[in-house]
Amino acid sequence: MTSTWAYAAYILIWPALTLGVLTVICRAVIRDINKARKAGKDLI
Amino acid sequence: MNEIEFTQFSATTVLLLLAAFYGGTYLLTLLIRKEKEDTTGFMVAGHHVGFGMGAASMTATWIWAASFYAAATSGYTYGVSGPIHYGLWGALMILFIYPFGRRFRQLAPNGHTLGELIHARHGTSSQLILAGSNILGSIISLMVNFTAAGALVSVLSPLSFQTGVIVAGVGVLAYTLTSGFRASVFTDFAQLVALMAIAIIIIPAVLFAAGGPEIMVAGLSRMTREQADLFSMDAILNQGAPFFVAVLAYAIGNQTISQRLFAVREDNIKSTFVTATLGYGAIVIGLGMIGLIALSVGIEPINGNLNNLIPQMVSTYLSPVFVALFFILVIGSLSSTADSDLSALSTIMMADVYGKNIARDNPNPTTMLLVGRITMIVATAAGLVFASFSLDILVMLVFVGALWGAIVFPVIVSCYWDRVTNAAFTWSVVVAMALFCIARFELLEMTGITVLIFELLASVGGAVVIGLMAFGFFGRITGLIAGALTLVVMLLFATGFLRDYMVLVASLTAYGASAIVCTLITLFSQERFDFDLIKQRVGNYDDAEPADDSALIPEGAK
Numbered sequence: 042m043t044s045t046w047a048y049a050a051y052i053l054i055w056p057a058l059t060l061g062v063l064t065v066i067c068r069a070v071i072r073d074i075n076k077a078r079k080a081g082k083d084l085i
Numbered sequence: 086m087n088e089i090e091f092t093q094f095s096a097t098t099v100l101l102l103l104a105a106f107y108g109g110t111y112l113l114t115l116l117i118r119k120e121k122e123d124t125t126g127f128m129v130a131g132h133h134v135g136f137g138m139g140a141a142s143m144t145a146t147w148i149w150a151a152s153f154y155a156a157a158t159s160g161y162t163y164g165v166s167g168p169i170h171y172g173l174w175g176a177l178m179i180l181f182i183y184p185f186g187r188r189f190r191q192l193a194p195n196g197h198t199l200g201e202l203i204h205a206r207h208g209t210s211s212q213l214i215l216a217g218s219n220i221l222g223s224i225i226s227l228m229v230n231f232t233a234a235g236a237l238v239s240v241l242s243p244l245s246f247q248t249g250v251i252v253a254g255v256g257v258l259a260y261t262l263t264s265g266f267r268a269s270v271f272t273d274f275a276q277l278v279a280l281m282a283i284a285i286i287i288i289p290a291v292l293f294a295a296g297g298p299e300i301m302v303a304g305l306s307r308m309t310r311e312q313a314d315l316f317s318m319d320a321i322l323n324q325g326a327p328f329f330v331a332v333l334a335y336a337i338g339n340q341t342i343s344q345r346l347f348a349v350r351e352d353n354i355k356s357t358f359v360t361a362t363l364g365y366g367a368i369v370i371g372l373g374m375i376g377l378i379a380l381s382v383g384i385e386p387i388n389g390n391l392n393n394l395i396p397q398m399v400s401t402y403l404s405p406v407f408v409a410l411f412f413i414l415v416i417g418s419l420s421s422t423a424d425s426d427l428s429a430l431s432t433i434m435m436a437d438v439y440g441k442n443i444a445r446d447n448p449n450p451t452t453m454l455l456v457g458r459i460t461m462i463v464a465t466a467a468g469l470v471f472a473s474f475s476l477d478i479l480v481m482l483v484f485v486g487a488l489w490g491a492i493v494f495p496v497i498v499s500c501y502w503d504r505v506t507n508a509a510f511t512w513s514v515v516v517a518m519a520l521f522c523i524a525r526f527e528l529l530e531m532t533g534i535t536v537l538i539f540e541l542l543a544s545v546g547g548a549v550v551i552g553l554m555a556f557g558f559f560g561r562i563t564g565l566i567a568g569a570l571t572l573v574v575m576l577l578f579a580t581g582f583l584r585d586y587m588v589l590v591a592s593l594t595a596y597g598a599s600a601i602v603c604t605l606i607t608l609f610s611q612e613r614f615d616f617d618l619i620k621q622r623v624g625n626y627d628d629a630e631p632a633d634d635s636a637l638i639p640e641g642a643k
Contacts, residue, residue, distance in 0.1 A: 049298035051165075052378070055371030056288045062144075062364040063281040069137025070274060076135075085117055085130050085138060085267050 090387060091240055092400040092408040099242040100252075102409060106416055107256030113275055114260045114268040124450050124626045127265035127457055128197040128432040129348040134270055136356050139349035142273035143361035145280065145421035146341050147179060148368060149226065150233035152418065156373025158391040161380045163320035164312025168373025170320045174328035176366035182336035183358035184557035186346035188500050190354065192616055193623040199343040199496065200437040205622035206499050206614065207507035209442060214514050215496065216437040218488045219340040223426040223433075225481055227468035230419040230426075235472060237415050240396060241408070247473055253416070254469040257423045262461055266344065266428040273425070276417040281368060283414040287399065287407060288371045294402035295382050304381025312380070322586070330546075330592050331486065333553060337496055338489030340429035341422075375399075423468075430464045431457035440626055450627050483525065490595035491517035494549055495603045503614045505607045513603035520598045525591035536584045539594055542601070543583055544575035546593030549600045 077084045094102075125131050134142070152175065159167035193202045200219065204212035231250045238249025261268050292298070311319040336342055349357045375398050379386075384401070387393045399411045435457045440448045495510040523529055524539050531539070552568025583590050 045298045045302050048301045049292075052292055052298070052301070052371075052374045053289060055367050055374060056285045058363065058367035059281050059371060060285050062140075062360060062367060063278065063285070065360060066137050066141050066144075066274075066364070067278065069135065070141070071137075073135035073137055083117065085134060085271050 090400070091393075091396055092405050094242045094405070094409070094412075096242055096244050098409075099238060099244055099412075102412055103238075103252050103256065103416070106413060106420075107252070107259065110256070110272050110275065110420070111260040113272055114264055117267055117271050118264055122264060122267075122454060124435065124453050124457075125195075125197075126267055127454055128428075128435060129344060130267045130270055132195070132348060133350055134345070134348045134353075135350060136353040136360070138270055138274050139345060139353060139357040140360035140364065141277040142270040142425075143179060143342070143345050143357060144364035144368070145273040145277040145418070146269075146345070146425040147175070147361065147365050147422075148280070148418045149422035150230055150237075150415050150419035152369045153372045153395055153415065154233075154392045156369045157376030157379070157394045159320075159324050160373045160376030160378075161386075161391060161394055162376075163317060163324055164308050164314070164380060165377065166315050166317050166320045167312075167324065168370045168377060170325035170328065171373055172366050172370035174325060174332055175369060176362045177329075178332050178336045179342070179358055179365060180362040181332055181554055181557060182342055182346070183354055185337075185497055185500070186343070186358070187351075187354055189343065189346055190351055192500060192619045193347075194351070194620065195625050196347045196623045197344070197432055197436045198340055198347075199337070200340075200433060201441060201623045202619060203496065203499065203510075204437070204441050205619040207505075207510050211495070211499075211507055211510040212437060212441065214488075214511065215492060216433050218338050218485060218492060219433055220430060221481065221485045222338055222489070223340060223430045224464065224467060224471070225485060227423055227426045227430075227464060228471040228476070230423040231468050231472035232475065233419050234416065236392070237396070237412065240393070241412060250469055250472045253419065253423070254465050254472075257420050257427065258461060258465040261424045261427050262458055265431060265457060265461075266348065269421075269424040269428040270348070273421045276421040277364075280414055280417045280421075281364070283410045284368050284371055287403070287411060287414070288374060290407060291375050291378060291398055291402055295378050295398075301378065301381045304383070307383055308380065327589060327592070330550060330589065330596075331490070333493045333497075333550060334486065334489035334596075337493050338485070340433055341425040344425075344429055344432060427461045427464055431460040434460040436626070446622075448626050453626055487518060487521040487525070487592065487595045488514070490546075490592055491521065491599045493553065493596060494600040497553055498603060498607075500616075502607065503616065504610050504612060505603065505614075506610045506612055509603045509606035509610065512606060513599040513601075516602045517595045517599035521591050521595040524587060524594045527587065531584060531587065537580065539590055540580045540583045541576070542597040543590045543593035544572060544579050544597070545601060546595065546597030547575045547579070548572035549596045550593075 074084055156168050156171040159171040189202055196202050200212045200216040203215050231253050234253030235246040235249035238244050239246040260272060305313050311317045375395050379394050379398050387397055399408050435453050439453055439456045491514045495513050499505045529535050548568040548571040551571040552564045555567035556564025
């Protein structure tokens with residue numbers, strides 16, 4: 042049972058981490074879009 | 086387990102998927118199109134890329150089509166630890182470059198390429214060595230990515246390999262040509278979001294469709310002891326160690342990375358590269374786990390080709406919708422890398438070749454942009470031709486990898502030690518490449534004193550790799566101590582042992598020989614370089630003024 046959980050965690054940790062990074066990146070981009078809009082500048 | 090082959094789409098479906106992907110990407114670039122593009126925007130997006138866009142672009146660029154296939158192959162071949170020994174070291178290539186990247190940026194805040202910095206530091210020969218290795222690397226990368234597109238299209242549909250190659254080449258060129266690097270970064274974000282979302286869905290979907298973790302635990306009995314071991318020496322020596330040696334070489338040798346170092350806002354370099362490290366590692370190791378799942382459930386790759394593992398697993402266990410998502414995932418990853426390669430190549434030709442060597446620091450911005458766009462068209466054509474002929478790129482890869490290994494020490498040391506000269510840089514690379522060829526192709530009989538000398542050089546190379554990594558994060562004293570300790574350990578344990586791994590000896594020889602030659606020639610030099618000159622010599626081409634030739638003389642020589 043323990044090794045089943047460990048194996049599941051070993052494989053599923055990577056998509057979970059991917060989701061975390063995706064969230065961080067999207068939040069940062071939204072923040073940058075708002076900043077650029079307020080400053081009247083291009084995003085990129 | 087192999088009755089099911091790949092899911093087959095009709096030609097119309099695949100063409101519609103490709104049209105949706107490349108058409109959507111092209112439409113996205115219309116949002117950022119400017120009536121009059123400037124050279125700094127075209128090459129480095131004005132040095133003002135934010136953290137989110139920068140991290141997304143770095144991650145998307147570093148993930149190419151081969152990343153998934155190779156990670157899955159590693160999982161299938163080396164078992165439990167296999168995906169980690171592929172993805173972790175690839176991720177660390179991004180992480181280990183950022184401390185040096187901050188130094189590059191400090192020295193040349195208006196830079197576009199590492200070659201410009203080296204030109205300002207040393208002159209033409211050193212710059213062209215670096216630029217040449219960057220160009221070769223990007224052409225190879227373009228070719229590999231177009232080849233992957235052709236292979237995927239031909240495997241999943243009745244369309245030919247050439248059709249896939251041409252659609253990918255024309256599609257990538259179409260959305261990159263007008264806005265250059267700005268288009269590359271902007272579309273990288275969209276491509277990465279799609280890529281990550283699909284990876285998040287596909288990995289657990291394959292795991293549970295294949296029977297869940299219970300099947301995986303049961304599958305441990307199918308594995309060899311080495312495959313079932315998380316700390317397998319087999320995986321470390323055959324997969325991890327060669328990658329570890331390449332960590333700094335790939336990062337220094339790739340203009341796609343240095344371009345982003347010069348493009349991201351200076352205060353965001355660390356957060357951008359740390360996030361990209363995590364993103365790359367998570368996606369690539371995660372998709373590599375599909376290879377491990379295949380091993381656990383006893384899948385045999387179709388036609389014995391390990392590159393078939395992921396499409397085969399997705400086709401076997403998931404519905405055609407997931408296969409279509411996988412198709413977009415691969416097309417997205419290869420396109421994001423290919424557009425970065427096009428931007429990298431155009432920037433090298435604009436700044437290193439035209440700006441520094443043809444126009445001699447007095448370029449016409451309009452001509453410069455034209456050079457960049459023509460480079461993109463020529464590079465795409467070259468990539469398409471090479472990909473269509475399915476050329477064997479192994480020898481080219483061997484040479485480029487060695488060249489990157491040989492330039493690591495001279496490039497990094499040139500940015501910190503004011504005594505390093507152009508001769509030290511150039512000769513160190515030339516000697517290192519010659520010794521690499523002797524070791525790699527065993528041009529001398531590798532016995533007795535000869536092989537011992539190469540083991541000693543390789544030991545120095547190992548010390549250089551560890552020393553530079555420690556130096557980047559912890560400073561000179563720690564770097565020197567780490568390098569010295571590694572050298573002692575290598576001399577004690579590697580001599581008499583490394584000769585059984587001549588490929589590794591050759592790679593480490595490139596690092597070791599270049600470090601020794603560069604250091605020796607430098608120690609004989611009395612020149613002192615003023616690093617502030619780099620800032621003056623590397624500038625913005627849009628408002629370039631006639632170059633002051635007196636500034637091109639190294640200060641110590643005045």
